[in-house]
Amino acid sequence: MAAIEMRNIVKEYGDGFKAVNDVSLDIADGEFMILVGPSGCGKSTLLRMIVGLEDITSGDMLIGGDRVNEKAPRDRNLSMVFQNYALYPHLTVFENIAFPLRLNKKIKEEEIQTRVRDAASMLELDEHLDRKPANLSGGQRQRVAMGRAIVRRVNAFLFDEPLSNLDAKLRGQMRTEISRMQRRLGTTTVYVTHDQTEAMTLGDRVAVLRRGLLQQVASPRELYEQPVNMFVAGFIGSPPMNFMPAVVSGNRLTLPFLEADVPATAAGKVTDGQLLIAGLRPEHFEDARLLDPVKRERGVTFRAPVDVTEWLGDSQYAYIPFESNPEVAEELAKLAAELDSEALRSQLIISIDAMSRLRENHEAEFWADTGRLHLFDPRTGENLT
Ligand code: ATP
Numbered sequence: 001m002a003a004i005e006m007r008n009i010v011k012e013y014g015d016g017f018k019a020v021n022d023v024s025l026d027i028a029d030g031e032f033m034i035l036v037g038p039s040g041c042g043k044s045t046l047l048r049m050i051v052g053l054e055d056i057t058s059g060d061m062l063i064g065g066d067r068v069n070e071k072a073p074r075d076r077n078l079s080m081v082f083q084n085y086a087l088y089p090h091l092t093v094f095e096n097i098a099f100p101l102r103l104n105k106k107i108k109e110e111e112i113q114t115r116v117r118d119a120a121s122m123l124e125l126d127e128h129l130d131r132k133p134a135n136l137s138g139g140q141r142q143r144v145a146m147g148r149a150i151v152r153r154v155n156a157f158l159f160d161e162p163l164s165n166l167d168a169k170l171r172g173q174m175r176t177e178i179s180r181m182q183r184r185l186g187t188t189t190v191y192v193t194h195d196q197t198e199a200m201t202l203g204d205r206v207a208v209l210r211r212g213l214l215q216q217v218a219s220p221r222e223l224y225e226q227p228v229n230m231f232v233a234g235f236i237g238s239p240p241m242n243f244m245p246a247v248v249s250g251n252r253l254t255l256p257f258l259e260a261d262v263p264a265t266a267a268g269k270v271t272d273g274q275l276l277i278a279g280l281r282p283e284h285f286e287d288a289r290l291l292d293p294v295k296r297e298r299g300v301t302f303r304a305p306v307d308v309t310e311w312l313g314d315s316q317y318a319y320i321p322f323e324s325n326p327e328v329a330e331e332l333a334k335l336a337a338e339l340d341s342e343a344l345r346s347q348l349i350i351s352i353d354a355m356s357r358l359r360e361n362h363e364a365e366f367w368a369d370t371g372r373l374h375l376f377d378p379r380t381g382e383n384l385t
Contacts, residue, residue, distance in 0.1 A: 005027075007062070011049060033205055087133040099148060100148060100151060159178075159189070200220040246275070246276045280369070282317065298369065322348065
């Protein structure tokens, strides 16, 4: 096991395009780190530079304290699991898992037997050790690929979207297994995904990338509660955080449908009359009729028209359009393009109790947990709260 340290890592492709731009990231020994971000943000490139499949343009990559920039992949002692796992069709499950061990002539047969059976038991493959890959399901095959990765004693495991070819149910199962396996083995792990749930449930910490730049590295809870900027705020959470224009008036904010206090943490950073972007997550709204009195005191109630509702069984989404004055609308459209954000539309998406009986195209009374309001600087996207 080993720590992985990245110092000012840059990956520049031929035309001067920086796929990874000055990334510094320390992954502690035994830590489970998630790399997440939209398509093309550079997460796979970063992973490939750790493994040695991609040259590093500048910066230093350290594994276990050693600089590995010029080390061949086989000398870095890492195990990688890809999205498209390649198993040997003519070998049994046992031999597929044992394969990397057989390459090392120093490992005795007895040890191979123990390690393969251990890995297989962890991945619930015990009963399939004599089968060939053709006779396994997709999920079982992916487990064999994982078994082959964990059977070696390595510095770290690297996963590149290993579950994206599996259906939703299997993904859920495998997620739990990966998490359990990593905790049991305690091996440093770097895991690339664009799946929200994987990012929020698997890792100790999550590194969010955008256009080659590291945005924030934090625990899942901190990312959710304290995103550093609008990009992270809009990227983490589903449906995404609602963004709406907010105008400062003294220590109050005027938002579509409601007013709220300027959050204490933002006081002093905003000026009278300033246009800001306020952010509030869909789950921080509720149907006012279903609200308990304690909650009612904490937030603000307001009336708003419901455009469309979507019933999900355990909750429902209501879509609430709002109008901004044309100048504000134009500002928001510019920001939306800059942030590639779908969240910046002139509507709120709110997630409320499934019991709530809302009628489309009718007004209803809602409640907003304004204590959870974020305020963003519209020029920089920085979170001021
Ligand atoms: P995805 O989730 O779609 O796999 P990603 O975040 O893993 O995306 P990368 O594969 O790391 O993204 O690619 C980062 C950027 O570098 C992309 O814009 C991609 O087009 C570019 N890129 C990757 N490989 C090359 C290459 N060999 N030559 C030029 N540009 C490349």
